[in-house]
Amino acid sequence: MTERSLQSFRSRRPGVTATVAVIIGGLVAVLAALLLWGAARDGALVGPGAAMLLLAVLSAVTGIVGFRVARAPREAAPMTGPLQLLTILVFVVGVTGAVLGVVIGGIQGSIPAIGTGVLTLVLGLVIALQGALLYGAAQHGA
Known part of the structure; x- marks a missing residue:
């Protein structure tokens, strides 16, 4: 691979990507709090709400x-392990939250839980993308 093609796999500004991850984590935390508050009326929202709360924490840790x-971009090679683990964990939590929302929402007939499950998957993929960009930056010393 040439240097030009390697640039497409990493973020050129890891500080911006980290800031985006922290901001997304804060927004997801607010959304998770609203979902868990609404779970008093619709119990099917507990699964996706808990998954979103975990996604918020993982997103903040990814940003940090x-x-x-x-x-220190040139000395960031040791950070590839934790970033890879966080990215995989975010993906797994996002998929698990989506499955919980869709399955429990389908069983209980809760349309908001199904929609929230899909939203959990999308947010998990967005946060995993931020982790993958930071992983590429750490691996190549952006």
């Missing part, structure tokens, strides 16, 4: 690790 990558 990303700031370490941005601060």
